Amino acid sequence: MRSVLPVLTVLLAILVIWYAAAVRLNSAWTYDQAARAEAEVTFGEVVKDAMVQERPVLPAPHQVAAGLWDGFAGQAITSKKSLVYHGWVTLSATMVGFLIGTLGGILLAVGIVHNKAMDLSVMPWAIASQTIPILAIAPMVIVVLASVGVTGLLPKAVISAYLSFFPVVVGMVKGLRSPDQMMLDQLRTYSASKGQTFWKLRLPASVPYLFTSLKVSVAASLVGAIVGELPAGASAGLGARLLSGSYYGQTIQIWSALFAAALLAAGLVMIVGMIERRTLVRMGMRT
Amino acid sequence: MKDTMNQDTPVIEARGLNLTFDTADGAVHALKDVNLTIGKGEFVSFIGPSGCGKTTFLRCIAALETPTSGTLTVNGMTPDQARMARAYGYVFQAAGLYPWRTIAGNIRLPLEIMGFDRAEQAARVERVLDLVDLNGFGGKFPWQLSGGMQQRASIARALAFDADILLMDEPFGALDEIVRDRLNEELLKLWARTGKTIGFVTHSIPEAVYLSTKIVVMSPRPGRITDVIESPLPKERPLDIRDSREFIEIAHRVREGLRAGHGDEV
Known part of the structure; x- marks a missing residue:
């Protein structure tokens, strides 16, 4: 309970700064209009106007909140204006991408840990893959996959997986290598096979590392899915919502979609965190 | 042999x-x-x-x-x-128990690897727990035990497959030193018995x-x-x-x- 006050203070500070910035940024338009009408405006009128503009440079917090509320609750969830609809489109691509990225990342890590050649050859490529801007590669993925007839959810999932596999590889390589020499020696005295060493020691030892990675990669998956929606001119998904908002100068729509994406990301990370706690408790570890 | x-x-x-x-x-x-x-x-x-x-x-x-x-x-x-x-069974300086396994699960580890059947595993776990005086602790996780008890569990693990x-x-x-004295005494008894x-x-x-x-x-x-x-x-x-x-x-x-x-x- 003692943390409530500081958290609220920070939240309040953000809101104050946000409102101040909204007044400052949106005032230009008001002054402009007034000058054209050759009228005088008071500061009070400027503030009042800055809160209710239809296409503000920076929407005020309550406008974004209203936009979010309308997006989530004000529309039928099948409507093209519904954030639930767009969120679901993005979420489904995110989940598929997350699944592909996680499985691929784990398999790569297993290969890297068990094979010297893979250790030397795969890791540099994995690192290089992450230095390429995703925005540059996303259109190519979509075009290439479309040319072989793959469209819709899968290309987005591939881009999503491209971003999410990397944290999993890094975390799992560290996790699979976390058992110390003594523990490996001990298994050797039991004449344990490589497979037994993997299933009984390396894999369970890597679980805490895996979950740390999954929290990063699930958020990256979402970013990937949204980026995957941008270049395709997709009509559905949070990315499409962002894009159409920017085409038509609908800043409230953009900010609403942004916050919807942020809420989705927070929810996903929280779910992974919950599964992590349950798993580690079941594995007898203190958390 | x-x-x-x-x-x-x-x-x-x-x-x-x-x-x-x-x-x-x-x-x-x-x-x-x-x-x-x-x-x-x-x-x-x-x-x-x-x-x-x-x-x-x-x-x-x-x-x-x-x-x-x-x-x-x-x-x-x-x-x-x-x-x-x-x-032979080998006991290292650190107990090296797997934190995700219970004490019984840790002792079962070499038995699983060596392919003993389940009933045999359970019987052996009970026997060696008794041998190191850890009866009733089989269901505990390593962190719930003191350092001395953990080391006793690791000795039990080394004894489980009858080397x-x-x-x-x-x-x-x-x-x-106090724990060490007691464990030394117990080790001698164990040696005499086995x-x-x-x-x-x-x-x-x-x-x-x-x-x-x-x-x-x-x-x-x-x-x-x-x-x-x-x-x-x-x-x-x-x-x-x-x-x-x-x-x-x-x-x-x-x-x-x-x-x-x-x-x-x-």
């Missing part, structure tokens, strides 16, 4: 054993011309300063290191064959003298044996035997041996 083995057949025999490690600073002679015979049911301590090769020798017996030259047999086999035949030889590498080195052959690495003179029927004094650079002392102490050893004249005399001889080994170096 156990029955056909003659009482006089050495359990562990090293002849002219050498081991050199190639390191960045040149070759390190970890073991030089080591000759040692360990008979069935003996409790042998290896004592010496760090770098004297006592742990390395134990690791050679366990086939964790490969000697450069010389012969080493365990139950008449090569160390590798002996390992496959489950000739005749128990190799222990400073198993109580990380524990405080008749195992025990190889025990330590750097504590009282511990070596209290536990052993044979004390192997070693010295470093190159790692070698400088003295082998057959202890005249009786098998039955209460803790206060450490105040007896005999005990103090043996301890003195061990100390002399260690000092002589150091003298060579200067």
